[in-house]
Amino acid sequence: MNLPAFAIVGMGGFARTHLSYVRRAEEAGLVRHVAQVAIPADQERYAAEVGDLKARSVEVYASLREMLAAARDRIDVTCIPTGIPLHRPMAVAALEAGTHVLVEKPAAGCIQDIDAMLRARDASGRLCAVGYQHLYRPDTQRIKAWVCEGRLGKLRRIRSFGCWPRGRAYYTRNGWAGRLAVEDAWALDSPHNNALAHAVNAMCYLSCARPGESAVPASIQAELYRANPIESADTAAFRATTDEGVEVFFAVSHCTDQTIQPITLIEGEQGRVEWAYQGDLKVRWSDGSEQTFEKPDGSPRVAEDVAEVLLGRRASLSCPLDLARAQTLCICGTFESSAIHDLPPDLRSEDPATGVIAVRGMTEAVLQAHEKAALFSELGLPWAKRGEQISLKDYRYFPTFRRDVGRKD
Structure with missing residues (x-):
């Protein structure tokens, strides 16, 4: 079985934490980092980091919409370490595109948002994990x-x-x-x-x-x-x-x-x-x-946890x-x-x-x-x-x- 292919949305803030999660899992031979969303302003602000991603053969896209349109068939897990108001629309979009999701905590800003995410997950047949780090310890x-x-x-x-x-x-x-x-x-x-x-x-x-x-x-x-x-x-x-x-x-x-x-x-x-x-x-x-x-x-073994479930080495997510x-x-x-x-x-x-x-x-x-x-x-x-x-x-x-x-x- 091919190693799960991970994509990350964003460059700053908690995107750096998710990058560290994915890098550790990659070094452990559990995942592949294949794509990254860097909006145009971030491509300038984080030019060195974007250059490093491209040198690692990570495809860089200007938006989640663009990435899912072009690469959803090559992405297994979309990491969403973005602001709270974006969790629902981005998670739903990634699930509807057929990818699994790892969304940063808190999962959503209100109860109807998290319920909409649960419905999208169930309809897609995919997994949705949340980055509550303590539950992975x-x-x-x-x-x-x-x-x-x-x-x-x-x-x-x-x-x-x-x-x-x-x-x-x-x-x-x-x-x-x-x-x-x-x-x-x-x-x-x-x-x-x-x-x-x-x-x-x-x-x-x-x-x-x-x-x-x-x-x-x-x-x-x-x-x-x-x-x-x-x-x-x-x-x-x-x-x-x-x-x-x-x-x-x-x-x-x-x-x-x-x-x-x-x-x-x-x-x-x-x-x-x-x-x-x-x-x-x-x-x-x-x-x-x-x-x-x-x-x-x-x-905390966050990306590893998701990867091991997809690889059949774990029965369930630590934090679905x-x-x-x-x-x-x-x-x-x-x-x-x-x-x-x-x-x-x-x-x-x-x-x-x-x-x-x-x-x-x-x-x-x-x-x-x-x-x-x-x-x-x-x-x-x-x-x-x-x-x-x-x-x-x-x-x-x-x-x-x-x-x-x-x-x-």
Whole structure:
């Protein structure tokens, strides 16, 4: 069997990450990199990289449309590491052209987009994987096995947090950063639907005791805030309850004065797992015994995973599109639950060199929210405003409850 032929859309941003995925898989003898989309502006901006691609016999095209028209019969997998608003139209186009798809996280900007992608995948008979890197790691799958085998007992709660300051360069790097939508396409760009979308996705995956599935959020309550001059939120907290009765809690902000990597806690009747962002695990069992596992070596095997399925060496994808739907459902729920509230100007300070806006006390607020699994309003913070409890049962269109998403309070 010929090695799967991969194509990548784009040159900058996460296209570089996908190129590294494909290069590693190519070096492992699993794939061939045969095509790349570089729009005319990128062909000038990345002239050296484009020259290197051509020297490697990679065909370069000015658009996805042009590439699919000319080369779809020679492409097995189209990698789509583009902006959130482009995920649906590009993934659907590639599936309709008969290629498999690897789309970057988050899978889509709203629930109807991901459902349209699922329909296109099913109609095409092709695969669609999502680049949620944590699901390709052995530490994640170790925890999933414990959950499904019942070793942790009945799960009660899974909670995580993130303190990831982001500044001027982050919000000006493209035309959709910090945006709710671009023209008629939802983006809902926010820390829980971009930088730390994988934390939300992983919690949904690990809170489900069914192998190969993610939990379905049944209800959610959220609070959204911003300090940056953007449309969307840069700070969020939410509490969701899954169809299996597990509480999923997350607190995150791009306006902290410190960078603190996420720690996820999985709490069950028979054990408690502390999972560090880089993959270290510490488990305390109900009998008082403890186990530790060091972070895995190497990078997530994303392109390798897709290639091995196509080569018949794996039975299924580690992160098919189905496993991304729960995260998108949570995100839609947060924007239905809460308006986006402006954080008090007198608490903000801006680094003139980086444009990072820090809100006084935000680092402590995120850490305390995580420790107590409490929304900011439940901590008694004077600026906090409680969101509404939203049912996500049979939820299929954003927005449904809050038709004026994006209004200023």
